[in-house]
Structures are given as C-alpha cells and as structure tokens.
Amino acid sequence: MAQLALSPSRASDYQRCPLLYRLRAIDKIPEPTTLPQVKGTLVHAVLEEMHKKNRSERDFPRAVKKLKPLWAEMVNKDPELNELVPEEDLYDFLVECRSLLRGYFEMENPQGFDAERCEMYVSTTLPNGVPVRGFIDRVDIAPTGEVRVVDYKTGKKPLPRYSHDATFQMRFYALVYWRLHGVIPHQLRLMYLKVIDSMFLTPSKEELEFFERDLGDLWEKIVADGLSGTFRPRTSKLCGWCSHQSLCPAFGGTPPEYPGWPGPQQALPLATGDGAAAYTTNEDA
Template identity: 45%
Template sequence: MSVPVSVPFADDAAAGPIREGSAAPVARSRPALSPSRAADFKQCPLKYRLRAIDRIPEPPSRAAVRGTVVHAVLEDLFGLPADERQPQRAAELVPGAWERVRAERDGIDELVAEGGPEALFAEVRKLVASYYELEDPRRFEPHGLEERVEADLDGDVPLRGFVDRIDVAPNGMLRVVDYKTGRSPGPLHEARALFQLKFYALMILRTRDIVPAQLRLIYLADKNVLTYAPDREELDRFQRILTALWRAILDAGATGDFPPTRNAMCKFCDFKALCPEFGGTPPPYPGWPEQLPVPTELPPEDL
C-alpha cells in the first residue's frame, strides 16, 4: 500500500501545522471543514483565508517530510501478512517509502541535504521503533487505512478528512486511530487534540450511524497515547459547535472580512509577510469559491 498522491505532507505537532508546498497555484474549489481548517479559523481567520480560499502555497518542512514517510511506512507495514510485521521488517520499509514520497513531491531533496537520506532514515526508524512500544501490529487487522471520510451536516455543512486507521473488533466495536510524529500536547493544548478526535467521531457517526467505542492519538516522539471515548449526546453538541463555526466562516466569506489574530502559533506561520500584524498586506480577496470540492485538496488531518 502507499500514501496517495493527494495526501499532503503530514503535520508534526512539535513544529506547528505545515501543508504541502507547490510552485504553481492550486485550483480553487469550494472549501470544506476539516479538523485543520476548523482549527485555522479558530486560531486566525486570515490564516484560514490564505490557506483555504486563496490557496497560497506553503513550503514543506523536514519535519513534515519525516512525518509523511513514517505514515507511509506504517501503512505499508499493515499491507504485509501479520506474521511479517516484525520491527526489523518495518525498518526495511523505510527506503522504499522515502523513494515513493520523493517521487510524488517536488523540491524535498533540499530538505534532507544535510546528512543525506540516511540521516532521515534514522529519524524515521526511531519513530517507527517507538510505535512498537505502544502497539503490536501483529495482533490485529485494520479495517481501513488512510480512509477518506466525508459528511454533510444538516445538508450544508461539509466535513472532510482522512483517518489514518479504523479498527473493528469482532463484536463490531469501532476504534479510530491517528498517528502523530510530534510530541504529545501538554494539559493546556489537549483541547485541540480532543477537538480533532471529536471531529472524526462525528464524521463516523454521521456516515455509519456508529459511535466509535474509542478514538486514539498515538504520539511517537514521546511514546504517549491519548484516548477518548465519545457518546452520542456529546457528539450532537459538537455538531452544533461545528455548524456555528461554519456559519461564521460563510459570513466572513461573504464579506471578505478575515481579520488576523496574533497568537503563539504566529512563529510557525508562513504567511507573516502577508499579515498586517507583522507589517504585511494580504492579496486582494478573490471571493468565495463556488466550484464543487475536488477530492485531491484535502489533507489527512494532523498526521
């Protein structure tokens, strides 16, 4: 199995959200809510606009490349028979995963120039080895890998996202798993991680009429696992929150009023040169896109 061409570079929690870079403008399409785009608007409406509406390319980072390769290795690992999913075999998958990612992305060789690919391979293998301390991939078969999930709340609130892994137990109970190549959040930042999990849980509920028994974030950098067990009433309340958020985005889209918000994540932002908070000027507002969503535009959220 392989990471689809449409999947942008994975986020690294320690480095802040980074998205796929490109030398050419990305075709505009009607925006949808994903965990990352929802978080963008809450954090800084201008950041949301420049990413989701203007589609201004952002350069990838080494951390993002590393995260994408780790995800490719773990996906390939589950493509093997269970008894072959040994740690050494996982380590052997790294060069092939790198070559596939490299072939699908332009301009990433420069990101690994210092130390060469072998230095990157060592970083990836360390993270993959950490995975074995948290789960044993030989003991279960995943139901789905890198699964695209879509839902429309109330008929006009489009949700989109990619789920790293979906497991179904023999008794039918469902578990959603998302890998993170960064470090686990501290108590002050757990709310964002839980926001992402609730987002996935709500999409599963609306598409399968199943409340997941467990949602799990696996943080490979510091070998921590964050779990969440949702209930239907809580997800119904969360739907109302997302609906209100989408209404606010649509209102901003109609007027073009996406104000910047200075916050702690500004130091990771690639849009400083266009931000009034840092002396920049945004480009003219291009208007709210009217085209239908395109399948290739959406990331596998906060990989």
Template identity: 50%
Template structure:
C-alpha cells in the same frame, strides 16, 4: 494524521470539464506550436470543512483565508514531511502477513517510501538542497526509523487487522455542511465496536492542551456517526514522539456538542467569505507562519481578495478562536 482534503478540486461538484483558456483566448489547432497549455486557478468559496482547516480558522481566520481561498504556497518542513513518511510506512506495513509485521520489516520500508514521496511531491527535495553530503538527510531518516521503532512499544501490529487504513470519509449534515477528513486507521472488533486511531509523530500535549488534539478525533467520530449511525467505542491518539497513547471514549453528547460547534464555525467562515473580512489573530505560532509577508501583523499586505464581497452586517457571528468544545 489529517491532510487537507479541501480546495478548488474538491469544491467542484464532480465537474470534469476543462478550464477555459487564459484570458478567454480561443485554443489553437492541434499541432500548433503556440497551443495553450496553461490553466488558470480560479478562487472558489469553501464548500466543506476538515479538522485541519477548522483548526486553522480557530487559530487565525486570516491563515484560513491564505490556505483555502488564496491557496498561497507553503514551504515543506522537515517535521511535517517526516510525519508523512512515517504514516506511509505504518500504512504499508499492514500489507504484510501478521507474523512478518516486525520492526526490521517496517524500517526496511522507509527508503522505498521516501523515494515515492519525493516522486509524488518533488518540492520536498528542497529540504535537503543545502546538504550535498547527505549528512542531515541521514539524521532525518534516522529519526524516522526511531519513530517507527517506538510504535512497536505502543502497539502490536501482529495482533491487529485494520478494517480501514487512510480512510477518506465525508458526510453532509442536515444544514448542508460537508465534513470530510482522512482517518489513519479504523479497527473493528468482532463485536462490531469501532476504534479510530490517529498517529502523531510529535509529543503528547500537556493535559491542559489535550482537548485541542481530541477535537480532531471527535470530528472523525461525528462523521462516522453520521455515515454509519454508530458511535465509535474509542478514539486513540498514538504519540510516537513521546511514546504516549491517549484514549477517549465518546458519547452521543460529545458528538452533538462538536456538531453545534462546527455549525457555528461554518457560519463564521461563510460570513468572512462573503464580506472578505479575515482578521489575523496573533499568537506565539505566528513565528512559524509562512505567510508573514502577507500579514498586517508583520507589516505585510494580503493579496487582492479573489471573491466577490458584500457589505458586512453585524449579525453576531464572531471571528477568532473558538474553544474545542
């Protein structure tokens, strides 16, 4: 799983200075009932790249803009929220001694992790706002249980001792591009060989689409290589929805190829950021997009561009889809 690690908070270089009050107003004295308590979200040019945001730009440059620059809100989905819940359960299961990492133990973690998720992300409560009897939520939680149970048919947690779980990684390339992401699990063999594991709660893609899923894993492998000067021995995708395990053993040429691809992608993102030209790319996935009301392909209008722009120049950097390699 790869959650977004990009946005204004991360784009700042560690500054913790408070934001200026809205409209440049002077803050009022302490205790004043009219004290200013709001802050204004300021658009900031993208400063790093994660697998999710790289995939967004390849899928549709305008979608990337909506998510990274405009930061338009998106409704939570049952599938994505269930994925977050299952990931949390599998992460927490490894807190228990090896012999106690059983399917019943894992399923018993679901209610508590669901409570924590609702507390940390109140918007997910909206998913079941029209379910007063709780029947749909019960079915949804039941599906989460089935996904957790299926994991035990694919891996044996009593024989695993992860070196890292939900590991945030970040590396800066020689070009200055920062790559970052979150790895579900890192296993290290006694011989020092590294395996990167990612859980997917959906089904494994057909072979002709498998390379797209491996792009995320090769991205992680590139960052690990740049950080540790070690090429991961194996990349492993665990598809809980279909009960499949997909593995790939990368070599140096794979990582060098991904790095070249990301540099070209970043050039295209920087050009779009500077010119304000973010083109939509219609696909079948548009039917699930939360931003149709702002998309020209659906008769919508994007919000005013919040960053300064310069005139576009024809420098040969294309927008649109770029293949996984």
C-alpha cells in the same frame, strides 16, 4: 474554484487566525514544507503499507526496510525534498523515522489484529448543513463490532492545557464516522510515537451532538467572513512560526486581492437546540 469543506486542520486555522484560514483554504498560498511534516508523512506511509501485509509480515525489521524505498517514492514525486533532506542528512533523518517506528511497535502489536481501513478518506454533509472531509489514519473494528479510530502523532504529546487541537480532531472524525456509518466509535486513540504514550477518548452521543452544534457555529462564522471577505488577522505567540507575515496587516503586509467566496450562495442551514434546522440568508450570515 472547488467548494470548501471543513476539516480539522482548516477548523484549527480559523480558530487560530481567520486570515490564515483564508490564505490556506481560499487563496491557497504555497507554504514551505517542513522537516517534521515530511517525517510524519514517511512514518504514516510505512505504517499504512505495513497494515496491508499479512500479520506475519508486520514486524519492526520489515517496517524499517520500507523507509528508504518509500522515501525514494516521495522524492520522485517532489524532488525539492532533496533540498529539505540533503544526502548528507538522510541517514540521521531515517534514524529519527526508525525511532518513531520503534515507538509504534512498543505501543502496539500489529500482528494481533487486522485494521479495517487505513488512510480512510471521509466526506459528507452533516445534518446541520456543514460540509466536512478529511483522512482518518486507521479504523479498527473488533469481532464484536466495536469501532476504534486511531491517529498517529509523530510530534510531542501536548500538555493537557494545549491538547485542544488533538481532541478536536478526534471528536471531528468520530462525528463524521458516526454520520456516515451510523455507529459511534467506541474508542478514539491518539498514539504519540515519539514519547510512547497515548491519549484515549470515549465519545458519547450527547457529546458528539454538542460538538456538531459547535461545528455549525464555526462554519457559520467562516461563511460570514467568506461572503464579506473580512477574515481579520488574530495575533498570538504562534505568529512567529507563520510563513505568511508578509501578507498580514498585523505585520505591515498586504493580503492578495480576495478571489471571492467559493461556497454556496444560498440559504445556510443552521442547527437549532431541538435538532431541527433553522435557516439564515447569506446577508444574515
């Protein structure tokens, strides 16, 4: 079994429900693909393709024309998408995707700059021993050296009190980028294409160091559950949308037999307040 690493999605899973984390990250129980997921995947693919083109080719009509061929590629790779979006619903589905692309072009002129990287895969181990990985939608570097990390959102913009997952994700990628490249991004931008609105963050060194310590604490809890096999369920209003209720004790279900922790079986480094590393054994974790 492959070694685990922390990503924004898996961190959110554990904070929401440790059992959900286990079922997704360790057991890898299949889940049904949702319409919002495939819509987001298609729009992201179009924007990635567009930013690879010359500036003069980055316009709305050309972007819209990429929807059908990229959707055909997605269906070719996963024919079950035809069941999720049957032929009679395809037109309306593509119209919704076109509307999201229109939102992008109303927020930004892609002919005015060149993206440094799109769908940038990042993977490293933080100084406190936490393995991290993920994909950054886009990284821009200004001629003067400032770095901007951009993430596209195709759903609704959350109310401020529900924006934790979004800000967590952006701080996560800012931290990973900093640790990989030695540069703290000057701006983090979440582009909510559906509502044509953005959320901006400007991280500081102190903020990212504090966030890094939080990740260390979170990873310590995950490892402790992983070694003991505990991963207790945590109920909330979001349980109604969970596809794993049949495997959840909180709903009368039984989880599959625990396959064991796929992570390291040696001492785990933990960040201390002075930035040095302390260590705990697996038994202590």
